[in-house]
Amino acid sequence: xxxxxxxxxxxxxxxxxxTDNGEVRAVNGVNFRLKPGKTxxxxxxxxxxxxxxxxxxxxxxxxxxxxxxxxxxYKGEDITKWNKKKMAGFRGKCCSxxxxxxxxxxxxxxxxxxxxxxxxxxxxxxxxQQARERAVEMLTLVGVNEPEKRVKQYPHELSGGMRQRVxxxxxxxxxxxxxIADEPTTALDVTIQAQILELMQDLQKKLGMAIIMVTHDxxxxxxxxxxxxxxYGGRVCERGxxxxxxxxxxxxxxxxxxxxxxxxxxxxxxxVPIGGTPINLLNMPKGCAFCPRCDEAMKICLTEIPEEIQVxxxxxxxxxxxxxxxxEEGNV
Amino acid sequence: MSSEYLxxxxxxxxxxxxxxxxxxxxxxxxxDVSFKIKPGETLGLVGESGxxxxxxxxxxxxxxxxxxxxxxxxxxxVTEKNIHALRKEMxxxxxxxxxxxxxxxxxEDIIGEPLDVHKLYKTKQERHEKVMELMETVGLxxxxxxxxxxxxxxxxxxxxxxxxxxxxDPRFIVCDEPVSALxxxxxxxxxxxxxxxQKQRGMAYLFIAHDLLVVQHISDRIAxxxxxxxxxxxxxxxxxxxxxxxxxxxxLSAVPIPDPETARHSKRIILEGDVPxxxxxxxxxxxxxxxxxxxxQCAQAMPELTDRGDGHMVAxxxx
Numbered sequence: 001x002x003x004x005x006x007x008x009x010x011x012x013x014x015x016x017x018x019t020d021n022g023e024v025r026a027v028n029g030v031n032f033r034l035k036p037g038k039t040x041x042x043x044x045x046x047x048x049x050x051x052x053x054x055x056x057x058x059x060x061x062x063x064x065x066x067x068x069x070x071x072x073x074y075k076g077e078d079i080t081k082w083n084k085k086k087m088a089g090f091r092g093k094c095c096s097x098x099x100x101x102x103x104x105x106x107x108x109x110x111x112x113x114x115x116x117x118x119x120x121x122x123x124x125x126x127x128x129q130q131a132r133e134r135a136v137e138m139l140t141l142v143g144v145n146e147p148e149k150r151v152k153q154y155p156h157e158l159s160g161g162m163r164q165r166v167x168x169x170x171x172x173x174x175x176x177x178x179x180i181a182d183e184p185t186t187a188l189d190v191t192i193q194a195q196i197l198e199l200m201q202d203l204q205k206k207l208g209m210a211i212i213m214v215t216h217d218x219x220x221x222x223x224x225x226x227x228x229x230x231x232y233g234g235r236v237c238e239r240g241x242x243x244x245x246x247x248x249x250x251x252x253x254x255x256x257x258x259x260x261x262x263x264x265x266x267x268x269x270x271x272v273p274i275g276g277t278p279i280n281l282l283n284m285p286k287g288c289a290f291c292p293r294c295d296e297a298m299k300i301c302l303t304e305i306p307e308e309i310q311v312x313x314x315x316x317x318x319x320x321x322x323x324x325x326x327x328e329e330g331n332v
Numbered sequence: 333m334s335s336e337y338l339x340x341x342x343x344x345x346x347x348x349x350x351x352x353x354x355x356x357x358x359x360x361x362x363x364d365v366s367f368k369i370k371p372g373e374t375l376g377l378v379g380e381s382g383x384x385x386x387x388x389x390x391x392x393x394x395x396x397x398x399x400x401x402x403x404x405x406x407x408x409x410v411t412e413k414n415i416h417a418l419r420k421e422m423x424x425x426x427x428x429x430x431x432x433x434x435x436x437x438x439x440e441d442i443i444g445e446p447l448d449v450h451k452l453y454k455t456k457q458e459r460h461e462k463v464m465e466l467m468e469t470v471g472l473x474x475x476x477x478x479x480x481x482x483x484x485x486x487x488x489x490x491x492x493x494x495x496x497x498x499x500x501d502p503r504f505i506v507c508d509e510p511v512s513a514l515x516x517x518x519x520x521x522x523x524x525x526x527x528x529x530q531k532q533r534g535m536a537y538l539f540i541a542h543d544l545l546v547v548q549h550i551s552d553r554i555a556x557x558x559x560x561x562x563x564x565x566x567x568x569x570x571x572x573x574x575x576x577x578x579x580x581x582x583x584l585s586a587v588p589i590p591d592p593e594t595a596r597h598s599k600r601i602i603l604e605g606d607v608p609x610x611x612x613x614x615x616x617x618x619x620x621x622x623x624x625x626x627x628x629q630c631a632q633a634m635p636e637l638t639d640r641g642d643g644h645m646v647a648x649x650x651x
């Protein structure tokens with residue numbers, strides 16, 4: 001196997017959906033790299049392409065969707081070239097995903113135990129007896145009480161938080177290198193959300209998998225990500241660590257997003273919303289995707305898509321404003 | 333007759349009968365809840381799913397018939413007989429902007445329906461003008477009046493829902509999670525609109541939501557519910573800065589703060605386990621099963637809300 005520094009290296013990923021109304025380009029050239037054992041946060045609003053990016057990595061797109069360009073390197077190998085059988089081995093064993101809604105992602109007609117064992121039997125050479133033991137072991141690990149009893153229960157007998165724990169147990173049963181969490185706590189209450197986030201961080205310490213955290217909640221990613229990428233209109237607008245993004249945002253969209261959320265700091269002040277409506281992917285602007293809603297938009301924003309520009313050591317943003325600033329400071 | 337308070341709720345109980353085999357057992361969605369709202373004030377109501385906050389809102393407008401307890405609006409008790417007239421004063425904005433608008437009606441008819449019901453116009457022209465005015469108030473393009481709800485985005489639909497509630501010029505609106513289904517950048521637009529409308533028209537809100545940061549932003553006072561009971565109420569900033577009830581403390585500590593520095597230093601109080609089923613409610617204080625301060629006393633009786641100074645009311649034996 002080739003030498004690799006990154007467990008996952010996504011290069012210029014494009015994903016397209018064919019619909020009756022035309023081609024929808026949900027992901028337009030996304031790049032990111034993930035080191036083993038690290039956490040990457042992907043934030044964006046609905047339609048920003050964050051979930052589609054995750055589904056493209058797993059190749060679980062809807063029938064009308066396809067990866068129309070770019071590479072996804074797993075340990076240096078391009079998995080977009082892999083066949084169906086090889087991909088089936090990839091999912092679960094190398095990379096797992098947990099979804100937003102634990103109600104609909106568990107099969108209601110099979111027991112928790114059966115669904116947990118299924119993954120283990122498929123990907124490892126354990127026998128049935130050992131698979132059952134593994135299922136109980138995993139449930140204990142994710143903090144489900146009375147695991148021996150739970151394996152015989154059906155999903156409807158568990159609460160939302162418990163189901164999400166079962167989903168995590170299932171995803172981690174074969175010790176994948178990467179766990180993709182697609183809005184894992186959006187459907188849960190805050191106190192349960194806190195439990196699940198704590199659990200994910202705990203398990204990461206114990207098992208050492210890398211996590212891709214897809215969410216719209218800026219609060220969730222503030223505390224747990226090594227790197228954050230902000231997406232809008234299928235492109236990455238800004239990337240950096242939590243402090244870069246929250247304290248030194250360099251893209252007008254990120255700035256707007258941070259101004260529009262209520263915090264303890266801006267309490268009592270009026271919120272500053274981002275004007276306009278979210279992007280229509282069928283009718284993308286020619287230049288920067290955010291320019292129709294941007295207060296600072298210049299002529300060039302309308303016509304040219306901005307490149308990502310280095311703002312700080314690990315902090316990059318795709319916004320023409322930074323280029324303007326560089327000119328003004330005479331750094332070009 | 334008028335009084336200091338616009339809305340007065342006392343000892344409200346709302347039980348739903350649940351059939352379980354041959355027995356019918358009551359699901360106590362709201363169990364003995366009392367609160368008051370002054371004219372022009374916003375009371376935020378927070379709690380986890382299943383705590384009864386939506387039921388409180390709906391019972392206020394008598395979408396459900398309360399099991400017991402009284403609701404007074406402007407000093408007058410809300411009953412089956414006068415609710416129709418009172419709905420001209422009290423309106424509701426729903427959580428889901430997708431299912432709360434009739435897909436077969438144009439925007440003009442949706443917003444105009446309350447005007448029809450309460451006969452608030454004399455001529456067709458007057459109705460049309462009123463609808464146009466309302467659409468402008470909530471920031472919708474008046475040219476879109478002939479469109480149907482599905483042609484609008486989530487944020488715009490919520491504006492239609494708000495315009496419908498405003499049509500009768502109410503003094504009180506129950507806002508049931510009005511921004512939960514919206515994207516972050518759109519949320520701020522709608523929150524600002526609620527605040528502006530309140531300033532212009534002096535309406536009172538019962539603002540129900542689970543997002544504590546939004547609730548703190550918009551509310552004058554906040555009430556915290558858990559399993560049908562009111563646990564703590566206080567002035568908004570007082571509650572956020574100085575929570576007394578153990579449940580409120582853990583709820584606040586669980587809120588993810590969008591600020592890396594604070595997030596790194598804050599200590600989460602992780603609650604064990606799940607919310608008990610409201611069909612098998614613990615005796616005494618409903619929170620005792622997850623509370624680290626729980627004692628014998630908590631199992632025996634539900635504590636009363638008592639004033640801990642400046643109207644900061646807490647229902648807890650130990651704190």
